Amino acid sequence: MFEALERMPMEELARRHAACRSHLARVAPEAGGLAVFSRLAIYYLTGTWGNGVFWLPVEGEPVYLCRKGIERARLESPLAAMFPFKSYSELPALLREAGSPLSEVAAAEMSGLTWALSDLLLSRVTGVRFVPGDLALARTMAVKSDWELAKMRLCGARHDKGLREVLPALLRPGMTERETAHKAWEVFFSLGHMGHMRMGAHGEEIFLGHVAAGDSGNYPSVFNGPVGLRGEHPAMTLMGSAGKVWMPGEPLTMDIGFVLEGYHTDKTQVYWAGPESGVPDEARRAHDFCIEVQTRVAEGLRPGAIPSELYAMAMDMARASGLAEGFMGLGGNKVNFLGHGIGLAIDGWPVVARGFDEPLEVGMTLALEPKHGIPGLGMVGVENTFEVTAAGGACLTGSRYDMLGVE
Structure with a gap:
């Protein structure tokens, strides 16, 4: 039947x-x-x-x-x-x-x-x-088969299309965080997002992800990630706040996942309220630095590479650039990792962090998320999902990582 x-x-x-x-x-x-x-x-x-x-x-x-x-x-x-x-x-x-x-x-x-x-x-x-x-x-679970990778590649392509091609036309300064989150849902559902995402850590929850306009990007967070957010309510510290308006001259950071046939990709896109030429030098420098870190670490996503060594390289880059303060979160929001495995759950094994010393293998998938918090302004940076290959990390969630201006 x-x-x-x-x-x-x-x-x-x-x-x-x-x-x-x-x-x-x-x-x-x-x-x-x-x-x-x-x-x-x-x-x-x-x-x-x-x-x-x-x-x-x-x-x-x-x-x-x-x-x-x-x-x-x-x-x-x-x-x-x-x-x-x-x-x-x-x-x-x-x-x-x-x-x-x-x-x-x-x-x-x-x-x-x-x-x-x-x-x-x-x-x-x-x-x-x-x-x-x-x-x-x-x-x-960390090493994906061709059957799994086919699902994740399709998921990543739709994820990228939603955040970079479709959603920008629906956003405008003056919207609340909650309104922008609803627009993201509208786009994602139209592209096949299954609605419910999963996390493996006990007690951890996710619903769409983090939507943070302006200083919300540095708002104290209980979630184990660098992006702060006000969230819906103290009882639901997820998505975006109906009380926070995205104002001209502010970044809107959308750290939101996509799930298709059970498999997830993770991606962060930052939008700027105004022309891209109006992005302050401090924010532009920090964002470009995060792209540079992502590029360097992604190049190292090869079989035999050690996650803890890739993490150490990123931290060295932050110190050498004078950007250690605010890198991977401000104050209590700072986290001690740069990326994480991903697949049937958003938070998978291995983690790009200290203590993860076992070598990477072909077929592993990891989300890299170098971000930088700027006091009084918000959060900039990137996150994308990569597949470990012999030639380095192959990005599943697009090839452009710049901030997008929305007027």
Whole structure:
């Protein structure tokens, strides 16, 4: 009676399972498999936005145990072993009957459960020692297949078209931040944006992204990014404020994501309220510097490059240029990273920051976001999404990064 909107190819799923097993052997060599719980991870490893538990044994057939929606799962996923369950206490018997029993030591996606649910799991599933498996999953998801990259390239092209070609004609100084955000939504939805974006960090939320006019770009922010914003309300510190008007002589910073078929790209476009010739020298210099940083770091997005070394290079550039103050945020908004992995979630692995010393691989996708806060004026700079290639970072979100004047 029903047909799936998309059915993930079995070859794609098998590639993911093999990569995850390979990473698991290094991250948790004593584990006999990996149990995942978050819907995002279940989707990645099954092809359906599942509600339940997915078990990937080191050897044997993967099994998805579904709390609700197994009929949909059977439409969307090519997995053979899928069974309903109601309680964690059923897991050992169900997996044993499926021919892929839980091992005495099992890796777990620990970020996929709340504290309360993990306590419940441990009380229901005895005789199993769970060890962290999140890093194996993160490393697997970081390297995109051709199937995934095709989605991200299309997403990035539409993202760029929306922000640089379509939206400028709909903006004008005198609009509130909220009005400009609504125009962005109008454009993005017309280009296929799916509406709901996802973040992996526990408790972090995103809705369209950051829309900051003038000094809103330096407004104190709780979000782990350099762009400040007033947001809708103290209870919803996202999007743009209905009380802040974009005035002539101010930047409008739109740090907003696009999502298509589950995959995200991230991009920041700065608009100037007035002719581009009216951009103050301080703002122009800072913006051009951010483009230079992005270019240099993107050139280094090659297999074997070390993210922490790329971060150190960017920080050295900021100090040598006399722009360290305000680079990557002003005051309490300053962040200690330059970019982040991206894919099924906005905030992926790896991060371009200190401590990320594992080499990049072909097929990884990262958003680079060098930005600069200017006291009393706002935030300038760029963000774009890049694919790691042998020739350096290939930008998925366009090739022009200048500020756009809007009169």
